[in-house]
Amino acid sequence: MGIVLNQSFKNTIITYIGFGIGAINTLYLYPVFLGATYYALTNYITSAANVIMPLFAIGMQNTLVKFYSQYKTEEEREQFLSFTALFPILMCIPLGLIGIFFYDDITDFVSKENPVVREFMLLIPFIGICMAYFEIFYAWARVHMHSVFGNFIKEVGLRLLSTLALIGLYFKWISLVEFVYVTAAIYFLAFLVTMFYAFYIKKPNFQITIPENVKSVMEYTFYIILSGSVANLLLDGDKLMLNQYMKIENIAYYSVATYIALVISVPSRAMHQIVYPITAKLMHENKHDELNQLYKKTSINLQIVGGFVMLCIFVNINQLYELVPKEYSGGISVVFMIGLSKYFDLILGNNNAIIFNTKYYRMVLYLGLMLVVLTVILNMIFIPIFGIFGSAFATLLSITLYSLAKLLFVVKKLHLYPFTKQTIYSMLLTFALFLVFYFWEFPFFQLISIALKSVLVTILYLYLNYKFKISPDINGVINSIFKKIGIKI
Template sequence: MKQIAKQSILTTLSSYLGVLIGYFNVLWLLPYALQPEEIGIFRTIQDMGLLFVPFAQLGVGNGITRFYPKVKEYQFSFFTFSLILSLIGFLIVMSLFFIFRDLIVQAFAKNSPEIIDFLGVVLMITLFSVLNTILDSFCRSFLKVAVPAFFREVILRLLSAILVLIYLVKWIDFPQLMWGLAMIYLLALVGMIAYMVHIKLFRLKFDFSIFPKGFIRDFMRFNLITLLGTTGAMLIMKIDSLMVTSMIGLDANAIYTIGFSIAVVIEMPRRAISQVVMPLVSEHFENNRLKEINRLYKQVAVHQLLICSFIFLAIWTNIDSLYHFVPNNQVYELGKWVVLWIGLGKLTDVLFSINSEIIVFSKYYVFNITATMIMSVAVILFNLILIPLMGIEGAAIASFLAMFLFNLIKYLYVKKRLSFDPFSWDILKIILLGCLIWLVHYLSSEVIEKGIYSIIVSLAGLILLYLGGVLVLNIASDSRKKILRKIKEARS
């Protein structure tokens, strides 16, 4: 866990710096600088472009992590081959996009016709994001995750803020703002290439004949199967936003987007941990160290739930105060319940630990097809049923139900096939602690007027209750003992 902890901390620091910038963007800058329908366009185009990424990537990102240990000595040929595959994948997606363009236009023509003017931006975002994902995956194989995370979490958000500020002072018009959105992803890609050149990880080598016999076949087969698992996760992340835009309108998506963006911060530690855990899980499977994987499964479950539950409570106990500072908050505070349901969905991902990573890098990775088909059908059906009944809250509940179902199916499969289980008494203690703190908040929520003072008092009380509960319930005792031992060693 030492290696994981070090890399996760560096990645998490980038993630939370990005969160600060992102919160400024979402909770103040966008509502201040843009009209609700403009926010809807801005986020819908981004979501559509990113939704196409896993399809265009052809599963190569996970394939790099899985197969890199087998071809370390041919790493730059492997890198070049992966880039070529992703470009082929993008060309396929672009061709399908133009073939079905009329259907896409029809989906948005009634409630959100403005989207149609910027479909070209969608393809540019997809292309630059696909290439960036391949570079990110290659860096991850070397456990170089901090700088890619900095570009992904900080640079993109910072450039977005600068772009919107330029629009705010009227140096550009709205169409130029939207095309500038694509240029942001290009700049991030150029930055990643420069970083990899600097650390001597970017080199093109077109000699593919040196791969072991059968390698390309196995690599392609794995990529195409895991493609479905990757697209499943992205569907949950993006399809609700697109369906809200299509079925309700751009204003509704603006409200939904802000609520979703507040909640998504809950999973940041899980994403940071996952970036580091993936190559380790792959290596353990390669060397048949199954006990190590099961131990990692349990450790990650406890530690990321401990962190993410605190973040969820910090957000939800201050949700009214957070919306208090949003410009035009009377419009956007309708998304409060979106925060709750998406937040609970993210906690579901956290609760079931690294089940996705275990399946992807095990010999049972074909199961991703079954799990993803079930999840894809479920998330679309849930949205079709719940959005007409409950509006944006229905979309959030649909996402929660889909995430829970997806994770439950994968957990049961991992338990049956590998006898791995992430759950322990510490998990139950964390859930109990969270419920008790939520009850305390509910009983005292009307005591202090909403605002910055309320946030300070609430966070101070939450920290005391949470840390006190962790000590009293003796949660993650092994990790606390290690930390205390290192502190003593540092003092001596």
């Protein structure tokens, strides 16, 4: 097994383990042990830190990965490593001065609806810097082909330490206020551990030098700062907006709902890791027909896999919410809204990979900036009227419009089409099974009901997809599995 395949497999396993720990924290430990107010506060602080993180990192984590291999000598590489590690410090200084100068104005603005935020304002830039340098030193390890440890820290370590902190809170070893500071300390520890691991892989020899290709580096960095800011705003910006219009507890309700809905997008990660290089190769070789076929295959395959995950979530959502405190039940509608937005994004297949490998790659950034503006405006309109449902609806509407814009761009500019008649069949099948199982509730304990209903959904979903030959690729996988276990279909 090659190093890339080996580490990709390990990273996939780590991601799912981390997601499982995160699910336990999000669905049970945070709501029960921390309570809505401090759960929301902790979530707001980390979300705000994540939004400003690209400004502190100034895109160096991506710049390091892109340009490191282009340097031919060891001396040039060491100079570039030094530049990527030290240059963000210079950028943090003016940002820090701006923050100090406008501290009172910023604090008054973000805490006008929720005064509890005021006490912890300084933790936001602190965690943001820790996140930024974690990403930089994680990239330092990745360019030396060591990605597993950093991924473990990011996906499992942070969540596992949060679990331990929550247990400490339960046994009253720490208070609610101390838990917030412990959360900041966890991010600081993750940064330190990753930094020393990166230095262990490649001993630093810091030099204050500027790379010869600094113009290309800084131009790329500028686009990465913008694209990273756009991505993080889309991920966490709605929580920041909720803080401006509603009591902070609503962020907790919203966070639980969005975490559940985000499961729908998890299956796309593994496929995109495989499809991105294939897409680039086909575009480089100008194989339009093969690329068009790949576009259709990724679309229908992701639609089936993502549709299955969405279906299991939607039909079990009422039982799932019976496991969390009753005040969180208002988030059920949010799960549907955010879930549908992720589903619409899934069915575009390798759309992003296609755009990123053309001369029009900047178009994704421009569309993303437009999406951020649209999302902010829609949140300002709908949150005061509909609360957390309004924020979810704003996300659904803006991401759907964004997805349509990307789809039309690829269709018009590149004459590539992702949809076939199987797309309609898959949607109808998913919707029909939703109608059958959503209103059918078993009179058992919630976990047993969820397990039983999920098993029935899985059997029917797989059978009907196989029977109607929605995806030849998935049918082929099913055939090979049955063949190995000696079952003839």
